Amino acid sequence: MRAIHPDAAPVVTHGFSVDVEDWFHIIDCDGAPDPRSWDAQEDRVGLGTRAVLDLLERHGHHATFFVLGWVAERHPELIAEIATRGHEIGSHSYGHAMVSSLGPDAFAADLDRSLEALTRAGSGPVRCFRAPGFSIGPGEVWALEILASRGIEVDSSLFLAPRAHGGWAMDRRRPFELWLPSGRRILEVPVVPARIGKAALPFSGGGYLRLLPEAALMRLFDAFEAAGEPTVAYLHPRELDPAQPRMELPLRRRFKYYVGLDGVHDKLDALFARFRFDTVSGAAARGALDPPVVLRQAA
Numbered sequence: 001m002r003a004i005h006p007d008a009a010p011v012v013t014h015g016f017s018v019d020v021e022d023w024f025h026i027i028d029c030d031g032a033p034d035p036r037s038w039d040a041q042e043d044r045v046g047l048g049t050r051a052v053l054d055l056l057e058r059h060g061h062h063a064t065f066f067v068l069g070w071v072a073e074r075h076p077e078l079i080a081e082i083a084t085r086g087h088e089i090g091s092h093s094y095g096h097a098m099v100s101s102l103g104p105d106a107f108a109a110d111l112d113r114s115l116e117a118l119t120r121a122g123s124g125p126v127r128c129f130r131a132p133g134f135s136i137g138p139g140e141v142w143a144l145e146i147l148a149s150r151g152i153e154v155d156s157s158l159f160l161a162p163r164a165h166g167g168w169a170m171d172r173r174r175p176f177e178l179w180l181p182s183g184r185r186i187l188e189v190p191v192v193p194a195r196i197g198k199a200a201l202p203f204s205g206g207g208y209l210r211l212l213p214e215a216a217l218m219r220l221f222d223a224f225e226a227a228g229e230p231t232v233a234y235l236h237p238r239e240l241d242p243a244q245p246r247m248e249l250p251l252r253r254r255f256k257y258y259v260g261l262d263g264v265h266d267k268l269d270a271l272f273a274r275f276r277f278d279t280v281s282g283a284a285a286r287g288a289l290d291p292p293v294v295l296r297q298a299a
C-alpha cells in the first residue's frame, strides 16, 4: 500500500453519508425493539445528527443525509436544519425494513410513504436513496426499477463486498450507471471496500470506522487517494452519541454496535481535516465514472 505525504493536498472527493435513524432502529437482530415500541423509546436522533452537522461545518464539507421517513415525520425541524446547512437529503426508507423482506408492493408503499414524509418536512425533491442495511443485492433488481420510477436518480445501496445481509460483488471501483431491464438508468455511488490481498475490507463506515485505529483508517483512505478512487463513508447519529441507552443484544451484536463509540468524534475530525468529502451526488459528479453495469431481469 502506497502512503501519501501527510501534508499533500487531497485529490479525490469522497462521498460522506449519514443514515439518519435513532439508536433503537436496529434491524435483523434478536433483541432489537419491536417497531410498535419505537414511539415509547428515548428520542436521541437530534444529538448525533447535530454533532455530525457541526463537524462537517467546521471543515467545510457537505454530505448526504439519508433520512428515515419515520424520523422526518417526528422531526421536521431536523430536516429543515440539514437542508438549511447546505446538505443533500435522501431517503433511507420509511420503516427501516430490509428490502428483501418486503417484496415489490410493500417496498413501493414504504418508499412512497418515506418520500411523502420527507417532502412534507421540507426536504425539497428527493433524488437519492439508500436501502436499510445496504439490502439491495442481485435478487432485488425490481427495487432499483421502483426507485427509478419514483424519480430516484442516485442510489447508494450497493455494498461491493460480501456482508451478513445484502452485498453485491461487482468489479467496480468508482460510481457507475446501472442500466435497468426497463431501459431506465440510475447512478450508483457504492461503498467501495479496500482490497487487502484477496480480501475486501469495507472500512469506511459503521463498525469498521469505530474499530479501526485512526492511523489504520488514514492509511486505507491514503491508498484510495493514491489510486485516485473515491469511496463513500457512512455514519449513524448514534455513533456520535456515546451515552445512548444500551440494548440487551446477543454478545456479537453488542460488540458490533457499541465498540469504539468514544473515539468516533476525534477520528472523524482527523479524517475531515485530511481528506475531501462531499455529498454522494457531488462525489460522483467530481470524478470519473466506471463503465455501466447492464442488468437483466432476475429469473
Ligand SMILES: [Zn+2]
Binding pocket: 019, 021, 092, 096, 131, 132, 133
Ligand atoms: Zn439504517
